[in-house]
Amino acid sequence: DQQVKQNSPSLSVQEGRISILNCDYTNSMFDYFLWYKKYPAEGPTFLISISSIKDKNEDGRFTVFLNKSAKHLSLHIVPSQPGDSAVYFCAASAGNQFYFGTGTSLTVIP
Amino acid sequence: NAGVTQTPKFQVLKTGQSMTLQCAQDMNHEYMSWYRQDPGMGLRLIHYSVGAGITDQGEVPNGYNVSRSTTEDFPLRLLSAAPSQTSVYFCASSYILGSPLHFGNGTRLTVT
Numbered sequence: 001d002q003q004v005k006q007n008s009p010s011l012s013v014q015e016g017r018i019s020i021l022n023c024d025y026t027n028s029m030f031d032y033f034l035w036y037k038k039y040p041a042e043g044p045t046f047l048i049s050i051s052s053i054k055d056k057n058e059d060g061r062f063t064v065f066l067n068k069s070a071k072h073l074s075l076h077i078v079p080s081q082p083g084d085s086a087v088y089f090c091a092a093s094a095g096n097q098f099y100f101g102t103g104t105s106l107t108v109i110p
Numbered sequence: 111n112a113g114v115t116q117t118p119k120f121q122v123l124k125t126g127q128s129m130t131l132q133c134a135q136d137m138n139h140e141y142m143s144w145y146r147q148d149p150g151m152g153l154r155l156i157h158y159s160v161g162a163g164i165t166d167q168g169e170v171p172n173g174y175n176v177s178r179s180t181t182e183d184f185p186l187r188l189l190s191a192a193p194s195q196t197s198v199y200f201c202a203s204s205y206i207l208g209s210p211l212h213f214g215n216g217t218r219l220t221v222t
Binding site: 034036043044045046049091098100103 | 152202208216
């Protein structure tokens, strides 16, 4: 059973607007959450992470929000750029291994 | 700095054949792991290693063997390939267990 779920397989956004990618998890023991970005024919690359002791972490145009009570995290990209078009995976860990979602394909339209 | 290098990029096997997927990293990472990516399933952990000489099973280990004789290399062996092992395989490493992973570019394996 998927412990980390990304319910939106795809998302399209206009250049310059905000992209919001969502992720839900079921295991309350998860204490570390990450987002990865993947271009075709390449491996995923680490984007941003957040520990369960925080509810927000920012890195430039990327912000991750964590709502522990709802077991939900989201990635905000502002402003979105065409180069952000990729598949985004969320991942969660309780210390010994990472569990990945199925990914959301983001298309930023110029 | 090459990072994580996987070979080959593509491979086609017949059912019952064996092969080894190679993975090497040059970042002196202690932790290395193998994932498979299947449609609708996300990335699933096959095996991992927290250091040379130490390996352990992940979520989907059946049909795969690993060994870690050096810090740099972590090969994945398929002893008798099955069509269910058709997938994209990613090797990943990190400084220590639990820190963000660095992925290779993947091996696309087809078993007919």
